[in-house]
Amino acid sequence: MIEGIRHIVFDLGNVLLNIDPPRTETAFKELIPDTEAFMQRVQSEDLFRRMECGAYTPAEFTDRIRHHAGIPLHDEQIHAAWNALLLDFPLRRLQILQQLSLYHDLVLLSNTNEIHEAAFNATLQREHGMPNLGVFFDRVYYSHRVGLRKPDTAIYQLVLDECGFDPAKTLFIDDLKENIAAAESLGIRGIWLEPGMTIEEHIFLPKQ
Incomplete structure (x- = not known):
């Protein structure tokens, strides 16, 4: 000290x-077929940083994830992938x-x-x-x-x-x-x- x-x-x-951040990356890859395009769209919106600054509610965040993924996903699936890094x-x-x-x-x-x-x-x-x-x-x-x-x-x-x-x-x-x-x-x-x-x-x- x-x-x-x-x-x-x-x-x-x-x-x-x-924590193990790659676990969340892997989880999203398993959910979303075109993960590269998904991540580009997420990054263009600066979604993750803005979520950390409180710009989105959890409901708004999951809606944005679904929008960028372009496929139907349940809230539970998104939360599980998003939380996968937490040990x-x-x-x-x-x-x-x-x-x-x-x-x-x-x-x-x-x-x-x-x-x-x-x-x-x-x-x-x-x-x-x-x-x-x-x-x-x-x-x-x-x-x-x-x-x-x-x-x-x-x-x-x-x-x-x-x-x-x-x-x-x-x-x-x-x-x-x-x-x-x-x-x-x-x-x-x-x-x-x-x-x-x-x-x-x-x-x-x-x-x-």
Whole structure:
């Protein structure tokens, strides 16, 4: 840990929650015959980023997916493919949050969306009996709820302002280097969780 830290801001995917984005790509390929054309149409609309910024409701999102796919798809099929990347919450990571909360302010800051939020909270309830991630944090910031997403510096500034954090005493942990760089541009201290690293094996180690 870095000395002088009072506040810790955590990313979600690949920091607390294991994810595997290619699983969603594979799931859509199994649903949609012309996946390449589908993805081009989705990207031209910037659909996924706009979903993460709260521009669409889940119903509007599934309608846009059906439109771009050009074939009839049930909501359940789209949700299953969209959520396929979400895996599990290792127990040790949740225990680390509980331990850190005794001595630090904890905030969750994630680029996500309403469909994923419902899915990963259901996983948390099923695996660990916790209703949502808010039980581990003082504040939770989801991109689709605040209309901003990383690495836009405005979302980090929002956290600092609303929580009253001194950036020099704030640590941000994320698995994307560009997100860390954006936070550090505001004076926040960052740890980039590089591929293969985990918080339980490389950052918050048990005292010997």
